[in-house]
Amino acid sequence: MKKINRREFIRMSAVLAAAGALTACGGSKSGSTAGSGAGASAEGVKGLTLKLSHNANEQHLIHKAMTQFANEVNEKTNGDIKIEVYPNATLGGEKDNLEQMGIGALDMAKVSAASLETFAPVYEAFSVPYIFNNRDHFYGFMDSDQAKEVFHSTEAQGFIALTWLDSGTRSFYTVKTPVMTPADLKGLKIRTMDSPMAIEMMNCFGGSATAMPISDVYTAMQSGVIDGAENNETALTVGGHGEVAKCYSYDEHTRIPDIVLISTKVWNKFSVEQQEIVQAAADAAKETYKADWQAAIEQAVKDAETNMGVTFYHPDSLAPFQEAVQPIYDRLAKEEPEVWALCEKIQAFQA
Known part of the structure; x- marks a missing residue:
């Protein structure tokens, strides 16, 4: 795929968003804020299938979390919203996915906040060394309203964040x-x-x-x-x-947290109820992941010491x-x- 610089990328995204271009994700209204219902469609969607990309393998906790998320959305919307999860960077690497989301060619993605630096510079703050004091400070801020403001700040780039996942220290x-x-x-x-x-x-x-x-x-x-x-x-x-x-x-x-993104165009097609279901499913997957992640870290240390020297x-x-x-x-x-x-x-x- 041809690479474009950040300025050109943002310009293309803004133009396409303003024009309401029809893509695989479909048209939308503007003004969405995740979880608020702003910009939601009155009718909602029926029978919509979305693609979610990430670069971990099928055995990784990331894939488990995204599968949990997809299953809950499918169940709670009675199949009106289905999410197909594509692991192993099948749909491209993280920067490719961000470019695809910006022009409406991909619905959802899990990326590192570090990958977002080029597309949304404010995310650079999450990669600053020693910006977080400890895990409690990290978890507390990432779950705060201040973090949500950051998550919702990228509408012009074509996507907003639903939630975050711990990617360790x-x-x-x-x-x-x-x-x-x-x-x-x-x-x-x-x-x-x-x-x-x-x-x-x-x-x-x-x-x-x-x-x-x-x-x-x-x-x-x-x-x-x-x-x-x-x-x-x-x-x-x-x-x-x-x-x-x-x-x-x-x-x-x-x-540095991982971030779960959704296309603004897709988000705005949901009804308020559908937005609430998707947001709740994302938050539930995050909470499950927190517990699974800590157990995985403890096991990794034990295995590395015992089996790998x-x-x-x-x-x-x-x-x-x-x-x-x-x-x-x-x-x-x-x-x-x-x-x-x-x-x-x-x-x-x-x-």
Whole structure:
């Protein structure tokens, strides 16, 4: 698929939305706010089948959650809204899916908030290192009305967010050398997501960021192309990375949520009752996922230690890591007021 830059993408999305272009998703009214009923159709839909894309495999908890969501929507709407779930990036990667949603060619997708940075810059705040103090702070803010304001802010881009999913705390894991301070990253090639914030973070730590698909990480570590990566603990077991990387270091630099999106055009076709059903099903899937996720993390640590020989390290202090990324905060405060405003809201938030 031909790539388009962010400015051109937003321009195309706005034009198409304003024109009410008919696509596979169908026409709609504007002015939707998820869960509010604004922009809802009086009649609703009957017999509508939607496509939902994500990049996890069928065994992943993501697929379980999206399947639960789809089944509940089908049941509660008496089959008027059916959702077909496409795993394994069958319909394209996350950035492809976002472009498809922007022009009305895809109905729903689960993407990382990091992938949204290019399309909706405010989401960059969720990728800022150490922006969340701990899991309770993270969960509390992501369930807050302030987070919902962010979720509803992307109508012009052609989609809004229904809910979020925990994707864990990201830390460094390496083939040979534990990362106890930022200085331990100097000279190491570390795989990161293809995210401007992730790359900037690695530069601050003194490591060399190497963006590549997650599917390439195992071979890249095995062959010495990279020295390690950064992700949550399930990457060791589900991805098999613990067979190569033997050091997992809990610097816990980011907690980047996954986001479940729906096309604005589709959302506005639902009746108020249908919107409420879809929103409730998304929220229920999120809550189930929270419990399943914590159990999966605990099991991943146990399996990596016992079956793969991975050693888990805890730096004496996270202060050196936090100090190293201060230039990111300074830059955001100076150059990106919208993102910085959200950062300040997150930092000030108390559950």
